[in-house]
Each structure stands twice: as structure tokens, then as C-alpha cells.
Amino acid sequence: METLTSAGHSLYFESNLDALKTLLESNKYSKVFVLADEHTSEICLPLFQSLLDDFSEFDLIETSAGEENKNIDFCIGIWKTLLDFEADRKSLMINLGGGVITDMGGFIASTYKRGIDFINVPTTLLSQVDASVGGKTGIDIDNVKNMVGTFTLPQMVFIETAFLKTLPERELLSGFAEMIKHGLIYDKPYYEKLKASNYLIPAAEDIYRSVEIKNEVVTIDPHEKNLRKILNFGHTIGHAVEGYSLANDENPLTHGEAIAIGFICEAALSIKNSTLTKEELNDISGYILSLYPKYHIKKESFDTLFELMQSDKKNEDGNILFSLLEKTGKCTFNCRVSTANILSSLDYYNSL
Template identity: 75%
Template sequence: MEKLESAGTYIHFETSLDPITALIEEGKYSKVFVFADINTSEHCLPVFREMLDDFSEFDLIETDPGEENKNIDFCIGIWKTLLDFGADRKALMINLGGGVITDMGGFVASTYKRGIDFINIPTTLLSQVDASVGGKTGIDIDNVKNMVGTFTLPKAVFIESAFLKTVPERELLSGFAEMIKHGLIADSAYFERLKAQRFNELPVEEIYRSVQIKNEVVTADPLEKNIRKILNFGHTIGHAVESYSLNNDKKSLTHGEAIAVGMICEAWLSWKNSTLTETELEEVKTYIASVYPAYHIKEKSFKALAKLMQSDKKNENGHILFSLLEKIGKCTYNCRVSETDINESLRFYNSIYAT
């Protein structure tokens, strides 16, 4: 259908996965591995098989689903499995699943025998609009997100909307948060269009636009030395809230739900520390709060959240650095913010739902 070039990697927007067969032939791969979790293996692998009926020779490597399994123990297991299955440097790994699968599969592939080729087939909205582009691979250590990883581009990315039918609504909503972010940091008209959309009936063009925005940013700065940092809008606080929730809440937040919290807080910080107007702050807050469920950030968790933010990869010289909105559609980065302001922004978030 459409093909977007990203620093040598082709992102395919496809109604079929046929080009994979050609890629495998061209690459003269010695073996093909499909890496999936038990959910994508059940729901997406049949779709994958059906689309590629002339291609069936692969070994399946299965893992448990969920961010809590994106850890070094599973990596070691996959490295050993590859070795046991006789994977050499000309092996190909196809990562079929959400961000956990593409992040961890990408890390395993980029380090196995110092690197084998891999293809990503993101099957969730979140991984299609976020993890699909930019070559970030990673795993968590001690619940610190992506503490270990590489920048390695996949050989190709296939974005196939048929997989989205297998994704639960809460997961679609999780991915939608990244699309909202793309509008907020880079394209106000896109943000306006998204406001008129229902997250569970997204036209494929709007998914495409989101990938395009991300691709423009990462192409300009592949190693996240400068402009790419704007993609972290909502993520400094969002990641901390996500980690905290994962460890403390019975029903923990999804990535997108946490980023929704983070975007509201960081919109407040953008108003306080950058040039976002009060009207714009109100607009961002009202819209996001209308789409995402309420969450309560306990005062007693503030210290723990600050500690989590300290380990954010964007930080330098001990300062927590934020990417903040200058206005809707424009974002700046490397903004130092005081802990007082951070706490105030968390209270601002809580105030939305205070009775």
C-alpha cells in the first residue's frame, strides 16, 4: 500500500504481508524465528500464517506477555533458545506483537552473536504508532524501563491494521495516547482531527500520519541527542507513574493511561515553565480527561515518583529534564523544572477529579 523510508528501514503500510517473503529470499537467511507472546501467538499468529500461506518454515519462540516480563531473564532464555535452535548470524527474527515483543525481541536480535537481522510486525496500536519507528530496543532492569538496550534499526516494519481487530479497547486507548502526543508536539491540525475521532474506529490514514510524525522526528535525530527528545513529552512523569503503578496498584495503568496522566501534568509544567497559554492548558486537560479514566496520585507517592524520574534517560548532570509544549503543535526540550513544580503539577492533575 504505502512505504515510508526511515533511515534505511522501510516501514510498510500494508494490506498484505507478502513483501516479507521477498525480504526473506533476498536476505538469504539461514533460519527464520518468529518471536511472540502467548497472546499474540494465539490471536495474531493465525492472521500472520494466513497472510503468508506460502511461507511456513519458521521456529516459534514464545514468551509470557506483559511489561513485567520484558526483563533480562527472558532475554537470556531467548538467547539460549536461539543457540539451541542453531541460529547463526544469518538468522532472521520476526517480532510479532506489541511493544514488549518488539523492544525485547529487537534487543535480543541486536546483541545475539553481535547482531542478527530482525523485522518488526507491531500488532497493537501502541506499538504501531510508537515502537514501530526509531530503532529503540530495550528491556527493563529492576523495573527501570528500558534501562538496557540499543539503537538498532529493524530490517523492515510492517503495519497491518488487520491485527488491530485482535486488540482490546483498553489497549487501543493506550496507543491512542501516543497519537494525541504526536499532535500536541508537532501538528495542531492533527490534534484537532483526533479530537473528532473515536479511538476504536481510527481511519488508517490517521495511524499513518502518526507514524509519519514520529519518523520525521527520529530521522532528524536518530540517537536522541536533541530534537528527538520532544517525543518524551508526557513521558517523564508518565513513565514514573507507570512504573509506580506497576509496583503498587492492583490493576496497574496501561502505558497510554500513564502517559495521559503525564501529558496533563507536563502541560501544566508547560504553562508554568514554557509558553503554553492557560486556554491551551485547559483544552489539553479537558480533552485528555474526557478520554481517559481518572487516576489518583497519592501525596505519599510523590517522593518515589521523583526518584523514578531521576533515573530517566533524558537527564543530565543530575537534573530532571522535561520536554515541554511551547504551544499546541510545538514542543521544546531539555527544560529544567524544580521538584516543587513537579509536585504542583501532580496536584493539578489530582484537582481535576477532586469533588
């Protein structure tokens, strides 16, 4: 077992959930609730229980899978369920699932009776390398991602790679995009290592390095006043494309597919508004397109995408602010970019 101390809580990389077992046996909590979606309750919960010696002293709260259900209606339903089940301030909530579960479960726990303890057990690659670290909780409102939320740290986070074996290829690729991002913004050798690796069998040490990078950044700047903004590289355009796709496409893009588009567009912005070279852009675009399916960003969606970018949380004084690459492995933030350049970056992606 390896342990990484994050700002105020512990991250456990392990195969036996020992620390959780000890905590549950300590009788610190009056009741334990496990939040899962219909998939994780079927596929991950049995493994989770077996890793905890057939742990069964909990109430299961099941929600529907999918980003479209990370909304206030589900929150209200779960708050009321907690009340019906007589959850008090000494109750514990264990969020077992992907980012939807850990984001929403964290928000619910951090606000129920003004806050109860929660533990995240991310079961997807995406949530292991992204949502697991940094204390962001949140829900979407009207397709605006994480419009409402808190900064609240879980008591513990468990990263158990055994859960990944249950994931379909498309899910693995989605999480892999965040790992690529960590390389692009912070660690060029790691980016090169990932390029040579097989995303279908992500190595535990690569997952560890990704979590380590994110943890380093959020420990320096927990409330995203400055440095933490670099983690949003690819996300200004990526989130907009993701929101649009979710609302309009029959088979919407995954988060990773959307931010991968964002990487290309924002790398294109980086050669105009920062110091990235054309060669580096070509390398990034080539690698991304070798992994992720090409998407067509419709001309008629540009206005909507632009509106979605305007509600991005990084913005200030009405300006859309980007995090851009200075070079592969180094990122800057608070970059103002002209509307024309934003639009031409979308055109650039389409032209590939």
C-alpha cells in the first residue's frame, strides 16, 4: 500500500482497503451509506464488499448512471433519503463510482446537515486520476457543468486498480485523456511515456504519477486562485463541446473525448497566444487523433459553444480566460484570447 498525503486527507493506493476496514471497525460513525449507480452497485459493490471482508453494515443509495443525472433533482432525492434513513451528523457516506458519483455524493455529503464525512472510492480511470483528488464537489445546472458545488475534502480516497478491469475501452480512453493532460501541462517525460504505453492496460505507476501531479498542483492552490487553473487546460473548449454534445448528440461524447478535442483547440490557441511551437501542436494533434475518434464541431453550434464558454468558472470581468501551453510539459493561465482566435481554433480542429 502506498499513501500520498493530500491537503488534509489521505490518498490510498492499495489492494485491500485496510485503512477503510480499520475506520469502519472503529465505530466512529453512527451509520454508513454507500452511494452507487445502477452499474457500480452491480459490478463494483461486490468487489468492494469482498475487499472489506464481506462488509454489509450499510444502507445502499442507488442513483442513475450518467452525467445528465448529476443534477439538483437527484440531490434533493438523496438528501430526503438520508433524512428518511435518519442519517445524522455522525453518519458516513461512501461514494462508490465514477466522477458523477464522487462529485454529486461529495456535494450532498458536504451540505447535508451542513456537512457529514465522506470517502471516495473512484471506480473509473477518469475519477481515479481526476475527481479523486482536490476536494471539488459539484452538480450541473442546465447543462452548465459543476455550476453549484463546494470545496470539501473527503476523509479518505481509495484508488484500487482492480475496479478498472470492469471498464469498457471507451471509459478507459476517457480517463486516459486526463492522464495525457497531466503530462502536457506538467511533465513532458511522463507525456512521452504515456505515448509509448497501452491505454487499455494503464500501469498502476502511471496512475500514481497522474494523481501525484494533480495532488502537487491542488496542494499549492486548493481554491483555484492561480496555479490550479492549469488543470483546466483543454477544458474551456472541452467542457463547452461536452455540454453541447450532451444536449444535442444521440451518442454524446465522453468527458475524455470532449477534452481531447479541447487539447487540440487550446494547443492551437497556445501557438497564437503563448509560446507553443507548431511542431509541438502537430505532435499533440497527431497523438490525440491516433487515440480518439474525430468529431465534427458543427458551424451552427459555434454560438452556443461560445455562450457555454462564457459561463466557465475561470472567467473574470466577462473575459473568457484560458490555460495555455508554453511548451509541452508547461502551462500558463489567465490568458485572454480574441473571439476570432477561439473560433479559428475550432476551425483548425475541423480541418484536421
